[in-house]
Amino acid sequence: MRWVRDPLLVVEGLTMRFGGLTAVRDLSFSVGRGDITALIGPNGAGKTTVFNCITGFYKPTSGLMALSTGGPVRLDEVAALASTGHRYKCVDDQIGADGVFLLERMPDFEIARRARVARTFQNIRLFSGMTVLENLIVAQHTPLMRASGWTIKGMFGALQYRQAEAAAMKRARYWLEHIELTHRADDAAGSLPYGDQRRLEIARAMCTDPVLLCLDEPAAGLNPRESLELNTLLRTIRDHHATSILLIEHDMSVVMEISDHVVVLEYGLRISDGTPESVRNDPKVIAAYLGVDDDEVAQVEAEVGL
Numbered sequence: 001m002r003w004v005r006d007p008l009l010v011v012e013g014l015t016m017r018f019g020g021l022t023a024v025r026d027l028s029f030s031v032g033r034g035d036i037t038a039l040i041g042p043n044g045a046g047k048t049t050v051f052n053c054i055t056g057f058y059k060p061t062s063g064l065m066a067l068s069t070g071g072p073v074r075l076d077e078v079a080a081l082a083s084t085g086h087r088y089k090c091v092d093d094q095i096g097a098d099g100v101f102l103l104e105r106m107p108d109f110e111i112a113r114r115a116r117v118a119r120t121f122q123n124i125r126l127f128s129g130m131t132v133l134e135n136l137i138v139a140q141h142t143p144l145m146r147a148s149g150w151t152i153k154g155m156f157g158a159l160q161y162r163q164a165e166a167a168a169m170k171r172a173r174y175w176l177e178h179i180e181l182t183h184r185a186d187d188a189a190g191s192l193p194y195g196d197q198r199r200l201e202i203a204r205a206m207c208t209d210p211v212l213l214c215l216d217e218p219a220a221g222l223n224p225r226e227s228l229e230l231n232t233l234l235r236t237i238r239d240h241h242a243t244s245i246l247l248i249e250h251d252m253s254v255v256m257e258i259s260d261h262v263v264v265l266e267y268g269l270r271i272s273d274g275t276p277e278s279v280r281n282d283p284k285v286i287a288a289y290l291g292v293d294d295d296e297v298a299q300v301e302a303e304v305g306l
């Protein structure tokens with residue numbers, strides 16, 4: 001169980017209130033380094049709110065979210081850092097350097113750049129008028145701008161900038177091949193079929209070289225063939241890259257097929273946490289899903305093989 005042995009992210013006592021509504025209540029769970037972790041639960045359980053807290057879109061009401069890129073999160077180290085009042089501690093101050101990051105204290109752009117957490121949204125947010133390849137290059141804007149010395153070196157074609165540009169192109173081409181869209185590189189992203197756009201979004205997020213990739217319902221709206229392609233892509237990311245995946249997903253066949261670890265929420269509370277097998281046989285989880293519409297019950301039972 002990597003989420004115990006080698007946690008990349010530890011969430012402790014996370015609470016998020018919107019006025020009188022508590023969307024997430026004292027939630028604790030870990031994400032194992034190298035795992036695919038699924039966050040599941042009925043509609044309104046608080047899954048997207050958790051994502052929004054981890055990625056800095058919301059500032060949580062209370063709680064701790066510690067991410068460690070160099071080795072397992074150690075709570076003594078986290079407590080020592082928290083007591084200093086700092087947001088993170090890196091090996092050196094370079095962006096991208098390994099370190100410990102207190103996400104609840106960091107703004108969203110710093111979470112993306114320094115802690116290297118990338119995300120996708122429930123609705124597709126590609127630059128639809130740009131080409132497929134341009135979408136992958138734009139994702140690498142920050143390292144390119146840094147190498148350009150914020151335009152001057154870029155304008156004069158400095159070696160450092162040309163090297164960064166070549167590296168960005170190489171990475172974009174690598175991901176294009178992995179999502180099998182090399183032949184569509186010069187087409188507008190908005191002209192791709194839905195499933196291809198979903199995979200392009202994931203490839204774009206991977207171009208930022210994240211340690212944690214947060215995917216909000218990546219299988220939503222996909223047909224069975226596209227779902228299989230998505231599973232293959234996510235397994236490739238897990239098995240061949242130093243990127244752990246945290247996903248929200250309603251499609252139980254995807255969750256049970258590819259997850260190493262499943263965390264179940266209901267009304268903002270964690271009701272189950274473990275391997276896919278243990279979670280799908282957990283009476284609390286079955287009851288939570290039985291609490292939804294009858295047709296959804298039948299669908300979930302069929303998908304988890306009950």
Ligand SMILES: Nc1ncnc2c1ncn2[C@@H]1O[C@H](COP(=O)(O)OP(=O)(O)OP(=O)(O)O)[C@@H](O)[C@H]1O
Nearest residue numbers: 018021022023041042043044045046047048049050
């Ligand atoms: N910005 C907000 N302001 C007020 N209430 C919010 C806000 N965001 C979420 N909520 C509420 O918090 C609760 C949890 O919502 P959330 O979107 O996190 O659930 P979810 O599990 O992701 O649901 P779904 O599966 O339907 O996407 C809901 O009652 C929702 O209405």
